[in-house]
Amino acid sequence: MDRLSELCLDAVGALRDIFAEIGKGLIPAAEPLMDRVRALAHAARKDPASLLQLDPTREDDRYTFQHSVSVGLLALALAASLGHEGEQVAECGMAGFLHDIGKSRVDLHILDKPGKLSGDEVLEMQKHPEYGAEIVRGMAGVPASVVEAVLGHHVRFDRTGYPESARTLCLGIPCAVVAVADFYNATTTLRAYQRPMLRDEAVEALRRARGTVLDDTIVEGFLELTDGGV
Numbered sequence: 001m002d003r004l005s006e007l008c009l010d011a012v013g014a015l016r017d018i019f020a021e022i023g024k025g026l027i028p029a030a031e032p033l034m035d036r037v038r039a040l041a042h043a044a045r046k047d048p049a050s051l052l053q054l055d056p057t058r059e060d061d062r063y064t065f066q067h068s069v070s071v072g073l074l075a076l077a078l079a080a081s082l083g084h085e086g087e088q089v090a091e092c093g094m095a096g097f098l099h100d101i102g103k104s105r106v107d108l109h110i111l112d113k114p115g116k117l118s119g120d121e122v123l124e125m126q127k128h129p130e131y132g133a134e135i136v137r138g139m140a141g142v143p144a145s146v147v148e149a150v151l152g153h154h155v156r157f158d159r160t161g162y163p164e165s166a167r168t169l170c171l172g173i174p175c176a177v178v179a180v181a182d183f184y185n186a187t188t189t190l191r192a193y194q195r196p197m198l199r200d201e202a203v204e205a206l207r208r209a210r211g212t213v214l215d216d217t218i219v220e221g222f223l224e225l226t227d228g229g230v
């Protein structure tokens with residue numbers, strides 16, 4: 001196995017430990033993951049696209065975990081390709097890996113529901129950024145920009161979206177980068193209620209989302225990075 005795959009598996013192992021501990025109601029420290037994400041950020045700055053070839057999850061991992069890993073790797077590659085410095089790239093990666101951690105507090109019958117959610121279920125689902133921010137705020141070693149991204153990743157570029165309380169915050173680069181990576185991965189992944197979009201359709205959806213849902217410059221960077229397909 002090459003060095004990058006090894007680094008990645010190591011980071012995913014640390015993330016798996018974090019998900020397991022949080023599942024038990026514990027609040028683990030983030031440093032073991034943060035150290036590994038810094039190493040991945042270093043590799044991403046040398047060759048961003050190489051991170052898009054990695055496939056470190058297992059078939060029996062839950063959807064939220066697989067999605068979190070994909071968004072973390074996309075966010076690392078995207079931040080590096082945009083030319084950010086190492087620590088900023090690492091913060092984007094951490095934000096991607098942890099953005100949906102609040103879903104651990106949402107009932108499984110809502111998370112796994114194959115059909116349309118009821119009004120109350122949607123409201124509960126929409127609390128996951130706040131649940132997540134509360135969790136990561138308690139984890140030793142999580143940078144403030146990562147807490148902000150966990151809280152703000154569903155606030156749109158035009159300042160609509162949720163939670164309402166985060167719309168007026170000054171949301172930083174990790175938040176904007178994760179929003180793009182999340183949008184792309186969510187639209188191109190098979191879900192119980194949604195067939196995955198083909199790359200061309202997803203690119204079209206990303207283009208339409210520029211300047212309203214997502215930051216234009218970051219979408220442009222993403223399209224350039226993934227030109228050969230993700």
Ligand SMILES: [Fe+2]
Nearest residue numbers: 099100153154
């Ligand atoms: Fe989310």
